[in-house]
Amino acid sequence: MYADIIIDISHEKLDKTFQYRIPEDLFGRLTIGMQVRVPFGGANTLRTGYVVDITEEANFDAAKIKEIREIVEQSVPIESQLIALAAWMRRNYGGTMNQALKTVLPVKNKERLRQKRTVELAIGVPEAKNLLAEQRRLHHTARARLLEALLQHPQIDDAVVRQKLNITASVLRSLEEQCVIRIRAESCYRDPVAHLTRKDYDIVLNGEQQAVVDAIDADFQAGIFQTYLLQGVTGSGKTEVYMELIARAARNGRTSIVLIPEIALTFQTVMRFYSRFGERVSILHSRLSPGERYDQFLRAKNGELDVMIGPRSALFTPFDRLGYIIIDEEHEGSYKSETVPRYHARETAMERGRMAGASVILGSATPSMESSYRAARGMVRRFYLTGRAKSNSLPVCYVEDLRAELKSGNRSILSRRLQSLMEERLLRREQIMLFLNRRGMAGFVSCRECGEVIKCPHCDVSLSLHRDGTLKCHYCGYETEKVSACPVCGSRYIGGFRAGTQKIEELVKKRFPDARVLRMDYDTTRRKDSYEQILSAFANEEADILIGTQMIVKGHDFAKVTLVGILAADLSLGVNDYRAAERTFQLLTQAAGRAGRGERPGEVVIQTYQPQHYAIEAAKKQDYEGFYDQELAYRRLMCYPPVWNLLLIAVSSEQEAQAIACSEALGALLNERYTDLAVIGPAKAAVARVNDVYRRVLYVKSADYGRLVCAKDDMEQLLRENTWQKTGVQFDFNPMNGF
């Protein structure tokens, strides 16, 4: 038996593993993640390393392989746990150990700590004044400028000196050498919450909240660690429950990780945690530089933090004495990684919790089918919060049938009821949100004569028409001028269906010319911070109406919003995906939850072509249980998750023949060795070509996740033994999106 060892955990060197023989007395004892001492280099000096893999085959001449000396017994560093977690992820989600390690271990890079540099005078004031006069006489303007500034402010930040005063590094160096100035360098952490000011914290939990806190805390104090599902309607105060549990854990010296979908990680959310935990909280988000990220991990490791908040990747914060992992909005699709390893943060959190002796709390108003199913079977303990913390009334919900609207002569995208409620709100100076369910919506251009749809020349998808008249591919970024004639029949009757947010904005402005309208979608939020800017503008009541896609559903709490309109609620039902109904129900419920967050009650209008669909009826009644029962029956009938497990095998290649050959070989292996599994395919992917790469899929279903893992291992073995040119294969367990 052999072990792969990494000597130094740093990102650049993760690829560099060294193989060692496992001595017989360590057989069965040595596990992935353990720290060991090994002879290293020509002089065989003893070094400490981590076991990252255990195999039966020697990678090179077995006689030359050195032997592991011993296991480091004393302390178990947090890295050991994270490496063991990486091994679990590789086994359960596929990919290589190296890819898994890069996901879980903090990125260490050259730029370790940012230095805060300040420039100050090293000579007395009279001396400096003399020197200033002399420099002026010599027309050394840069030096004179710096001396003048230092005479006014004895210490100046290095950045100011360079950028504002325009002093070059060589001038600074020469003045430093002449002992005229001193440059002080202090290491400091880049603290992403440093600019915030703390407010007082004065919330007292209500009875329902308190009962949940007491029950979970009682388990915690008794050393019982498990997974909880906190199912609480929107605005019921789940975040307050999390914060109270975190505070109690912190008093016991235990740390917590809070996962939030990136899009909901707004200033408002961060502020609430900061008010409660001050410097003991930090955040991770995609706009931090690698150096800033690394600093936050270092602070966590050094015991300077009680709480880390962030999206999916914050799950790997190197906290030593972990108490809670909290996943807010646990039903969100963004908790599933779309790059290898394609892990789900929920399952991975449960595994990390198990390893660390920590509890996991899943929170949502509309729990995923997976979590509800587990709760129903007693694998997860469920708590409910039934009332809103502040206003205590959920919004009134109307469903408007768009077919009936058309029949009665209303051709507008806004139903009559929505129009009249909007009028009322504008008069009362209350705010309105219009939500466009954009999933599955194309905005494509087609020929009215022959029906030809204008497609991307590199991908198997239609191009989308933008306001500036260009056609864009949302898969590869291809862009072209608007075509004026059909490429097939030459007809000039060619047009676009631009029922996107832009179109709605135009229509709303026409119908309500005096209303102030903001729009938030993919196009208006591409700039850094623009997302936050639009939301704060709306929060500050700089607009009456906010129009947007699913982006506007999360995050901010707008007290003045009393009307939410959901235009074309059923667009997401049309997509070819077994999660379509679940997603629609969740989106509608969350969107409706935006109304009436303040003192005044809210109303919601759901516009649809399918008013009888169970997802829409359940959303109208805010009937989670009703939806869950019906959806579970469908999943059971079709053998879909959460009742069964589904493995997607995605094959892509620049050469179509290779993609076909590879997918056929995988299919043959499955049909031969796994007769107990249901194999579907191989077939062309729903989008069969992207960026000139051909895509094919296989689906495998089984009630037993472990069988799918076995099949994956066998397929990985086959892929190691055979090569198909320019072909890649990815495994996706219980995928969130099709391929």
Ligand code: ADP
């Ligand atoms: P959720 O996370 O369930 O959507 P939040 O925790 O965001 O709910 O709470 C909704 C609003 O109610 C927030 O503004 C919060 O500050 C407030 N709130 C929550 N619990 C209480 C309470 N016990 N007393 C007063 N206000 C509360």
Ligand code: ZN
């Ligand atoms: Zn045509």
Ligand code: ZN
């Ligand atoms: Zn394209």
